[in-house]
């Protein structure tokens with residue numbers, strides 16, 4: 533059976549060059565990077581080389597990059613770490629209602645610890661208004677955390693403008709750039725961000741590795757205590773193979789990004805135009821002009837997204853509804869809810885997220901299979917039948 537993977541915002545296959553780069557670091561260069569002997573020195577050098585690559589790609593310096601176990605840990609370190617370090621100054625945090633749960637749940641946790649959190653609304657495209665950020669800042673505000681690109685809709689937030697507001701008002705600014713890095717240019721100076729999250733497995737690197745960029749002079753308190761690793765920001769023996777893999781993944785993304793972005797935009801647009809020609813009653817979510825090149829989120833009215841996923845999976849096509857972390861629950865997506873999407877419509881939403889191995893033939897295959905899946909489900913849907921007689 534043909535297999536078409538269109539769930540790259542959930543995870544990506546590890547690039548063969550990344551696997552090759554990582555391989556020696558399990559058997560040959562296996563030393564602990566803190567050890568003084570040559571086994572340790574080699575591991576240390578590999579870590580510092582990877583750090584240079586990550587820093588260079590986002591416009592920072594290597595002293596400003598700290599390795600973590602992934603996007604979730606980086607978000608926790610950013611938000612809790614900044615909150616703990618600045619709590620004497622104030623206890624107010626600003627974020628948005630469409631953040632990944634790695635930020636939202638961390639904020640909820642901090643609320644229980646006595647912090648006050650403002651969850652900014654978004655417009656119908658999922659965009660945060662930088663003016664709203666400015667208006668929400670008080671004397672007590674210590675951190676603003678707004679994601680760069682949304683994992684469900686692909687909408688790209690006006691990060692540079694929000695960063696400008698944060699800078700003018702002297703408030704720390706964190707962005708979760710897990711979905712943006714490797715897909716669109718990300719430069720910490722152009723974006724005016726102080727703290728930035730990225731993750732390996734969204735960019736053809738391994739799972740369980742990520743990084744946090746922390747601008748020089750920004751205070752964050754470590755959240756994992758132990759040895760002096762990562763300049764006292766994150767204790768624990770470094771995962772050398774994964775760090776090397778992240779460095780290689782970044783290098784590979786840097787080489788391919790411009791061309792890939794154009795190619796994926798073409799495939800995504802072809803997918804949407806095919807869907808809207810072949811299937812009636814579809815609603816697109818997110819900002820088409822300000823969106824990630826690889827992401828398309830559409831609702832098929834009168835059917836459940838989960839049923840479409842299963843119908844496509846039988847035919848070898850992998851897509852998702854909402855984010856990977858919330859699928860499995862039939863709760864409507866918090867992102868679509870914040871955008872004002874009717875819950876009945878958001879239940880039928882599907883996220884197609886394209887990647888490096890996808891071809892025009894893959895899109896043709898989806899367009900051949902999807903209309904039949906949707907029409908079979910609609911034929912069983914009382915809501916659809918009702919709409920036909922209305």
Ligand code: PLP
Nearest residue numbers: 602603604632634683710711731
């Ligand atoms: N932030 C965003 C926007 C994400 O999409 C994800 C993963 O889906 C994460 C954070 C969490 O990253 P990780 O899976 O590396 O913990």
